[in-house]
Amino acid sequence: MTTSKSFRPARRLATLGLALGVGAVVATVTTRARAEVSFALAWRKDARAPACVDEATLREAVERRLDRRPFVDPARADIVIEVEESAVSRDTFRARVTERDRHGVLRGERLLEAQSCPSLRRAATLIVSLIIEPHLQGERAEEVTTEPPPEPHAASEPAPPPEPHAASESAPPPSPTPRPRGAESAPAPRRDRESPPGLPPFYLSIGLGVGTTVGVLPSASATAFAVARLASPSSRWSLDWWGGYSLPQRLRRDGAVTGDFSAVEQRIRVCLGVARWSSHQLDTCAGVVGGAIVPSSSGIGQGKDRLRPLIGPTAALAFEKRAGPIAGRIELGAVYTLRQYDFSYLNQASERTRFYSTNTLLFFIALSGVGRISESPVGD
Secondary structure, eight states, X not given: OHHHHHHHHHHHXXXXXXXXXXXXXXXXXXXXXXXXXXXXXXXXXXXXXXOSSOHHHHXXXXXXXXXXXXXXXXXXXXXXXXXXXXXXXXTEEEEEEEEXXXXXXXXXXXXXXXXXXXXXXXXXXXHHHHHHHHXXXXXXXXXXXXXXXXXXXXXXXXXXXXXXXXXXXXXOOOOSSHHHHHHHHOHHHHHHHHSOTTOOSOEEEEEEEEEEEXXXXXXXXXXXXXXXEEEOTTOSEEEEEEEEEEEEEEEEETTTEEEEEXXXXXXXXXXXXXXXXXXXXXXXXXXXXXXXXXXXXXXXXXXXOOOEEEEEEEEEXXXXXXXXXXXXXXXXXXXXXXXXXXXXXXXXXXXXXXXXXXXXXXXXXXXXXXXXXXXXXXXX
16 A cells, blocks of 8 residues: 555646657647638728828737737638729728739638728738637637646645545546537638638629610610629629610611610629639630510501510620729620521512521620728728
8 A cells, every 4th residue: 555655646647748758749739730820911002192000010010919920921811812002082981902812812801991091000900910819719719728727736745635535546637638529610710711700791882884786776875784793702603684775676668667766674684703803813614695676667567566586595794893892894695595586577569578686695795883882981
């Protein structure tokens, strides 16, 4: 019995050393994993107005708020945070914060608007910090949980009674290993990486446009349309809808015979951003077109002025330029109609006279402008 008691302090020290060793290994591995997520900060301003906030000031403010230096060179960064300041008016200051990965893929964006430069600086500091902070929460939790338990003094204390001492031998010191693993696998930080705090999952833009289509009316059409677009700042996919009207075109035959032809249409399409930059992007779009040609004739005894439906698939290539919540877009595309029409009539000599025929393959070009209506600016 005396020999067994003499080895108990040594056994406790061995158990404590093992726990500390495991905790140190976990801390080292976790810290290296956390260090893999690095950030870079870039601030740009509109050349037409003096800068309200500079990059160095914003960088220092974020570092003070986070109590660390999270930024590295853009070439080595996993996530690049870009802040673009634009001129609005003498008493309104605006900036757009975008988050991109190392491949240039947009992860999120946020519009900031304030009444003063200090307010804009505080808003930008808050948003940039909220983007970075979720990646640091697990690291901070680990620094607390991997501290060794306060047991080194147990070796110098007198031996307790046999019963409590036996219980302490059967219960090993708490290991800090499970807690860092739990911190890494917590779902909240992963959700923050996928969608930065404060960013809406989707935004809606509406606007107007004009365009022309060749092959549906006697000559190139003059079309006005409304457009609505649903998109997400963290996705390359978007959905848009068009509703358009082509102005009437008149044809005259045999002196007193006239035919007026107009068209209505709507399009539903899905677009994919094949290339994106800070303020512009290139999209490919595909969808379906549904519409009709509206004929109206005069001077014909038995006219057939009924609607001629137009249905078919469509595809287009679009280039978009953004300036804050406003975007301009130019598109080139084609529509394949499932049916071709031949508009004609019988003249007084009972001979078939043709007005015009539609084409199966239609080509169009369109210009449009949209503005976001579902995004709320952040500011004081």
